[in-house]
Amino acid sequence: MQWPLHQATPAELKARLEAERSESAFLILRDGSGAQRIVPLDPGQAPVTIGRASTAGIRLPWDHEVSRLHAELDCLDGHWTLSDNGLSRNGTFLNGARVKGRKRLQDGDALVVGATRLAFRSPPGSEATSAPTVTPAGADERPPISEAELRVAVLLCRPFAGADTFATPMTNQDIAGELMISVAAVKTHLRALFRRFGIEDLPQNEKRVRLVELLLRSGVVGERER
Numbered sequence: 001m002q003w004p005l006h007q008a009t010p011a012e013l014k015a016r017l018e019a020e021r022s023e024s025a026f027l028i029l030r031d032g033s034g035a036q037r038i039v040p041l042d043p044g045q046a047p048v049t050i051g052r053a054s055t056a057g058i059r060l061p062w063d064h065e066v067s068r069l070h071a072e073l074d075c076l077d078g079h080w081t082l083s084d085n086g087l088s089r090n091g092t093f094l095n096g097a098r099v100k101g102r103k104r105l106q107d108g109d110a111l112v113v114g115a116t117r118l119a120f121r122s123p124p125g126s127e128a129t130s131a132p133t134v135t136p137a138g139a140d141e142r143p144p145i146s147e148a149e150l151r152v153a154v155l156l157c158r159p160f161a162g163a164d165t166f167a168t169p170m171t172n173q174d175i176a177g178e179l180m181i182s183v184a185a186v187k188t189h190l191r192a193l194f195r196r197f198g199i200e201d202l203p204q205n206e207k208r209v210r211l212v213e214l215l216l217r218s219g220v221v222g223e224r225e226r
Helices: 010-021 147-160 172-179 183-196 204-218
Strands: 026-030 036-040 048-051 071-076 079-083 092-094 102-104 110-113 116-121
Touching: 010 036, 010 116, 010 204, 147 172, 147 183, 147 204, 172 183, 183 204
Parallel strands: none
Antiparallel strands: 026 036, 026 116, 048 071, 071 079, 079 102, 092 110, 110 116
């Protein structure tokens, strides 16, 4: 099932943050009913196949566009990789490009097998991570941000406070209205935050919700501020 990374309920976002605290790589996907699933990746169990077969390590039985054995994940020299090697009928895609040979995965990569989209996450401290380090909440150092950037960050995260339905980060227009600044100024502050957290290369809609996750995980934005 195709699903937008920029939509998640607060409970789903909390589950993602808890998975990140385990410091192990994992996949995020939605099953046939639309429910979020988080699949931990254990290097000791590699290689792991993705497919509809009962023997697949990651089973997607609801997706009839997925082959019985569609693709394979392996952990080589501490880094997770993705390969297809002709296993699938209609190919495997990584960040929009068809996978040929073996590709090394990076934190935030988007995988598509059949009609199912999976997000690869590799938090700092996992066996396979290329993501920039984000200081955990409570540590002495946090990504340095200005007061203006913090005000934008707090409003960006506000829709995720207390709701139990799908939420999306606050729009630039709404942030600008609340802070009585221009939309251009909001975009400038967001670009600075994207750079500080090393996510400026993600697709626009995905990096906004990724920024929310990182702001909450790092403690830059807390419950009291929201």
